[in-house]
Amino acid sequence: MKSTIQTIRKFRYRLISNMHIVSGKAVVRQPTLFCGKGKIIFKGKVCLGYYPSPFFFSGYLHIEARLPEAVIEICDGTYISNNCVIISEGPGIEIGRNCFIGPEVNIFDSDFHGLVDRRQPVKSAVKIGNNVFIGSRAIILKGVHIGDNSTIAAGAVVTGEVPANVVVAGNPARVIKVLND
Numbered sequence: 001m002k003s004t005i006q007t008i009r010k011f012r013y014r015l016i017s018n019m020h021i022v023s024g025k026a027v028v029r030q031p032t033l034f035c036g037k038g039k040i041i042f043k044g045k046v047c048l049g050y051y052p053s054p055f056f057f058s059g060y061l062h063i064e065a066r067l068p069e070a071v072i073e074i075c076d077g078t079y080i081s082n083n084c085v086i087i088s089e090g091p092g093i094e095i096g097r098n099c100f101i102g103p104e105v106n107i108f109d110s111d112f113h114g115l116v117d118r119r120q121p122v123k124s125a126v127k128i129g130n131n132v133f134i135g136s137r138a139i140i141l142k143g144v145h146i147g148d149n150s151t152i153a154a155g156a157v158v159t160g161e162v163p164a165n166v167v168v169a170g171n172p173a174r175v176i177k178v179l180n181d
Contacts, residue, residue, distance in 0.1 A: 044076025
């Protein structure tokens, strides 16, 4: 019964998605809304949604390449958990290989408005390296580059460069531990 309900929910979200340029194929386990005028590229096996993580039966993933120049690229072996929001307004978001992204994570390449002129958003690409773990409810903001093998703690707000092989936590996120190679 549970799988029938989830299948119906996934089909419903596929019907309301307005994204037409999706290349590659993802394993969609949770309803996912693909929207925008840009491109979403799956390189290899990418899994969207995770059972038995929270919100599996009640939430959905939101992946939006909002403007025509926006590109979201997600590489092989990456798992994105439930209720995540990934929005690009142009500069792009790239998620590397073998990443694990926890529930309710938000990733944005724009602040969607300027501080003085609200119609002029500040935008900057986001690049997440390979083998990165991002904990529940972390927020990855515009211009962030996360190095390979790093861990982002649950609830962290990442606003800048994260070197490879570290653990970051807090708001704003800062390095709390260096990992051994």
